[in-house]
Amino acid sequence: MSKTAFSPASWPFSLPVETPVDSIQAEADRLGAASQYGWGHTIDFGPFRKEGLLGEDYLTIAGALDHWAFWPTRLDGMRVADIGCFTGGLSLLMAHRGAEVVYALDEIPEHLAQCEFLASTFDARAVRPMLGTVYKIHEMIQPSSLDLILFAGVLYHLSDMLVGLHALRSLLKPGGSLIIQSNAVEDFEHSYANFGRFFAGTWWQPTGLCIKDMCEHMGYADPEVKFYGTNLCVGRAVRSTDEIPFRRGLNWPFDDLRDRRPRTLDWSILAPAPRQPPGKG
C-alpha cells in the first residue's frame, strides 16, 4: 500500500462574535441525536468541538485533493456540488474557497439538517442544501451547469455506481471535473468490485482500475486515481465531449440504444480477480 504524507486541510471558520454558544451547542447536540448514526463531521466551533461519526476525515480528503492538485485551491465564481454532503464540512470548505454556489445534496433529511445548520451558523451563504438522491439529481440542477462536482464517500454506497456517475456527468459543463473519494481496493491490474454486503453501508468496493474504467464508460476523460491510505483513494476525471459508447442495460432513459463503437468479444478483457490467500484454521 502506498502511503503519502500530506497535511489535512484546516477548518477555516469560527463563530461570529456574540454568537449564543450554548444554544448553538444545544442545537448541534439535538441534530446529532435526531440522526440514526448521529452527527457526521467533527466540527471545531471554536468554543467547543462537536465530535462526529466521520471525524475529521473530510479535512484529510481535502488535503489529499490539494496534495495531488485534483481540485483547484480557489473556486472563485464556480458553481459546484457536494454530493452526499452529510454535515456539510466539505460544502462549507468549498464555499470558503470562493465558490459562487455549492449545491449540497443528501438523501437523508437528518444529515441535510446538519448541513443547513452548519451553513447558517457560519454564514456560508453559497451553500444550497438540497434533499434528494444522486439518481435524480439531473431533475434538480440544470444540466451542463456545474464546473466541479465533489463525490466524496458516496460511490461505494450506491447500488448502481454507473447510473450515479452518469447522472453526475449530465450536470457538468463539458470539461467540468468530477472529484471522487472512495473506499476501494488498491489494484490497478484488475477491474472488479467486491460486493460489500452492506458492511458500514457499502454495496460495492471497486478496485482503483474499476473506478477509472467506470468513469471512462460513463463519459469522462483522463481519469486518475491515487491511494492515500488503506482502501482509501481520491480520483479525478473530466466530462468528455464524446457520447458514452454503450447504453444497453444502463438504467437511464436513452432515445437510442445502439452501441457507438463495436463491443469487444475478447475474453481477456475480463482479467480474473486475484485469488485471496487462504485463511488460517
Ligand SMILES: C[S@@+](CC[C@H](N)C(=O)[O-])C[C@H]1O[C@@H](n2cnc3c(N)ncnc32)[C@H](O)[C@@H]1O
Ligand atoms: C460517508 S458519508 C460522506 C459524507 C461526506 N461527503 C464526506 O466525504 O465526508 C455518505 C453520505 O452520502 C449520502 N448518500 C448516500 N447515498 C446517497 C444517494 N444515493 N444520494 C444522495 N446522498 C447519498 C449519505 O446519506 C451520507 O450522508
